[in-house]
Amino acid sequence: MRKEKIIEVRGLSFRYADDSDWALENVNMDVYAGEWLAIIGHNGSGKSTLAKCLNGLYIPQEGSVKVAGRDTSDGEALWEIRRLVGMVFQNPDNQFVGTTVRDDVAFGMENHGIPRDEMIVRMEEALALVGMSDSADREPHRLSGGQKQRVAIAGIIALQPAIIVLDEATSMLDPKGRSDVLAVMRRLKQEKDITVISITHDLEEVAGADRVIVMERGSVVQAGAPREIFKHPKVLLDLGLDLPFAVNLREHLVQKGIPLPGDVFLQEELVEELWKLKSVT
């Protein structure tokens, strides 16, 4: 399903100050239109910094970032780039601008010039999708930690930008909340061909992505389909990362002498393989 490249990153290096270490060093990567791209990596590996380079919040000192052909270093293009790339920040407090939940969700849409009638429809839909409809008049800073994340996510759902960047956007949600939000995102991706870039430590989510990028100390060290990436467990473990449950369990079972194919990687696949073994009499 290789489609057109919607983001091209070439030789990107970025540091926060002239005398500090590079937070990103010579990063090359592409994002394809309509894909779900997961970004994983240890704390401080540069994931959030990279995310902020993708929507032109940070401009690289070296190299370039192009979104739909527009360079983030071109001041004239920035407005259009920010319209294309919507972002949910790691800490939702950094994102709130409105004094009520309603104002907050409306703010982004106003900026994008969405007509008022349309705004109201989208607002209601978005708040309903994250289960916050009855909190529209509340103050964002008085919400619980997970409620804040839900409102931040509603803001992006209402905007429907071509590219959504989620920076650990579901880290404080309960299990149902998390799977609901991921389901909504998957549906948006399907129906509206939205590209999703998701920074996450949640391996189940990673397993379901189209592609994964692995970052280490400011560089991209691996990129590929999750199935390929998780074929080399040792590499990931050495980077301080973990394995999806099914991969981990498969390793344990193989050690017990149970013959399982090396490419089993989703839970349902492991279930099928075990069922096959069980059925052999």
Add this chain to the structure above:
Amino acid sequence: MEIKVRHLTHIYQPNTPFERLALDDVDFTIPSGAFVSIIGHTGSGKSTLIQHFNGLLKPTKGEVIVGDITIAAGAKNKDLKALRQRVGMVFQYPEHQLFEETVEKDICFGPLNFGVPLEEAKVRAREALELVGLPLSFLSRSPFDLSGGQMRRVAIAGVLALHPEVIILDEPTAGLDPRARRDILNLFARLHREKGITTVMVTHSMDDAARLSDEIIVMDHGRMVMKDRPEAVFTRTDLLRSLGLDIPEPMRFLQRLGARSGEVLSEPAFTVEQTAEIVTRFLNREGGPSWS
């Protein structure tokens, strides 16, 4: 230290149009030296509950008794400083507890505030930073110019440096990478085991709650709906799911395998090792070939 919660009710912005009942007659006891996890859907009252344990919030009704200090509705609390010295709390968002200009000053703030001499506080800061896996070069950095996971670790270090008797953790692993997550949870488990530190952890990770806790408290809309050992809590699959919660991943996997094979595989399993055992037994049962 024992924590007693007696008919605790908390109402935010009482007597305004925004009045909100966040805790509704919650009543339980956490024995001294226990490791207790609190789970519950978004907005169920977990953070509100634990902020009573070090006096950050006051009961609207009822009382909270931590060791020999009582925090009661309507009463003046003069012992708050003593309470906060003994009860260390890691907030849900680390940004809410970092405020100094350097990491070192930030970690030293608590100890200094409670009368620890500067030199000793600095030693503690170094120790704490090592415990959370950050290099000493971070001491001179601004806590605000850090990545999300690095901030979280500094916030945890600040609490460790207090040498508290009770540790309260509000989603301590959100934003931590897998290695840090494992290391820091092991650290809390060890402090609990070796030093008998009473530990209360709010978490959305059913797996962490299952593996680490003596007991789990389940919250729903401001009420406590269950308080039991993990083995008991996680056999109530349907109830948990109706509350927006779930069973740990090993059990979800076994449930899937059970559904495929028509067998019920619902015994508690919290680790990949336990799961491997159960799967092996499953394969060996009647008829199938035998794997050691």
